[in-house]
Amino acid sequence: MTKIRVLLLGILVGAFFYYPNNAFAHTGLESSNPAANQTVESTQTVELNFATKIEAGGTLRVYQADDSTPLQGTVSQENQNLKLESDRPLTPGSYRVDWKIVGTDGHPIEDTYTFVVASKKQESASAKDTTADSQKKEDGKQEATFENETARTADDGESSSFLIAGILLILVVYFFYRIVLKGRKR
Structure with a gap:
């Protein structure tokens, strides 16, 4: 169980540092x-x-x-x-x-x-x-x-798509953990 939490934390931290580079840049x-x-x-x-x-x-x-x-x-x-x-x-x-x-x-x-x-x-x-x-x-x-x-x-559409993909990935991992892995223990 601790390994899964560490893995989820690693994914969240990685997404946090990767996606702001694309999503929060300024126009010029x-x-x-x-x-x-x-x-x-x-x-x-x-x-x-x-x-x-x-x-x-x-x-x-x-x-x-x-x-x-x-x-x-x-x-x-x-x-x-x-x-x-x-x-x-x-x-x-x-x-x-x-x-x-x-x-x-x-x-x-x-x-x-x-x-x-x-x-x-x-x-x-x-x-x-x-x-x-x-x-x-x-x-x-x-x-x-x-x-x-x-x-x-980068182009606004490209930055937005990376941000949306990252959020979806995090949600999929979270729900997989909550439904599948927690469901096995019951």
């Missing part, structure tokens, strides 16, 4: 347009794509340089995307993007990054830089990174 920013530290031509749209689906109510604010007033526009959210459509094209200068979301696991996540909108003079000079950057990307030497990048998770 997968990509953005414009990307962090990127220099772009004038645009009206800032779009963020996350690794997993995000809950409704995310915020996306874009500020010019050191201005404390966010740009005016329409924010939309769908599945894994959060998008700001500005009321007018962004003028040349530096911009700060502040975003905050809640992942499907219920944890709030927020971050900030910057990008630059080039002036006409900078665009012609940056065209040469873009060619050099493209060459670096082809060589695999340059990768876009995000400051304070949050942890990424």
Whole structure:
């Protein structure tokens, strides 16, 4: 009888340490347009794509340089995307993007990054830089990174199925013990 209890305890402890790795990971920013530290031509749209689906109510604010007033526009959210459509094209200068979301696991996540909108003079000079950057990307030497990048998770469906399978396994072992093994003693 003690061996069975030790075995059940071992299964429970093993499941406890295995399944949280998949089920409780946070979503993270997968990509953005414009990307962090990127220099772009004038645009009206800032779009963020996350690794997993995000809950409704995310915020996306874009500020010019050191201005404390966010740009005016329409924010939309769908599945894994959060998008700001500005009321007018962004003028040349530096911009700060502040975003905050809640992942499907219920944890709030927020971050900030910057990008630059080039002036006409900078665009012609940056065209040469873009060619050099493209060459670096082809060589695999340059990768876009995000400051304070949050942890990424596997697909939500995959994590949920592992958690459900683990719970079912624990229930089957428990009922097997209670019904079959306890029933033999009576």
